[in-house]
Amino acid sequence: SQQGEEDPQALSIQEGENATMNCSYKTSINNLQWYRQNSGRGLVHLILIRSNEREKHSGRLRVTLDTSKKSSSLLITASRAADTASYFCAPRSGNTPLVFGKGTRLSVIA
């Protein structure tokens, strides 16, 4: 299993702005998953992008994957105060466990 490294560690933006966070990993993957965590409790799955996909959308979320650079980005458009949370990526190879990095702490200021 491998863990992703999220960047930046912290991000503060105004409501309505877009937020971009990045994830880098080291070895080849089958997919990469993004999760959100509010208030230090359970994580919530946001989106899964497979290794043969380059971009995926879900509502205000847009995820890209560049396997040649071993990196992914998560874009949240038109951010809201409710998007304030920590965001984690989990690169996955085969049936290995999901392993998380330190995450990006996003603060959206109303």
Added chain:
Amino acid sequence: GAGVSQTPSNKVTEKGKYVELRCDPISGHTALYWYRQSLGQGPEFLIYFQGTGAADDSGLPNDRFFAVRPEGSVSTLKIQRTERGDSAVYLCASSLGGPDTEAFFGQGTRLTVV
């Protein structure tokens, strides 16, 4: 149940005591994960079950930590001789299994060792 259930939600114990934390996964989910999370950190992987067996227990920090899943459903994380450094939120997650499946998390058990 509708989601992953963890009990208790909070547990305070004295240093040196034994604790058990319980996780009820979503029915039918074959994969089950345990993590622990300290303030300001990401979830730290502890152990991963596929069915009844531990597929990967490389994250267990030492032999005071042990987890079981005897019938492939409910899992119990057991911590012996607790130390103050064990204080953290312990998270459980389950999934259908397979590489392209998402994990569903419980709300965690906050363990405080005093």
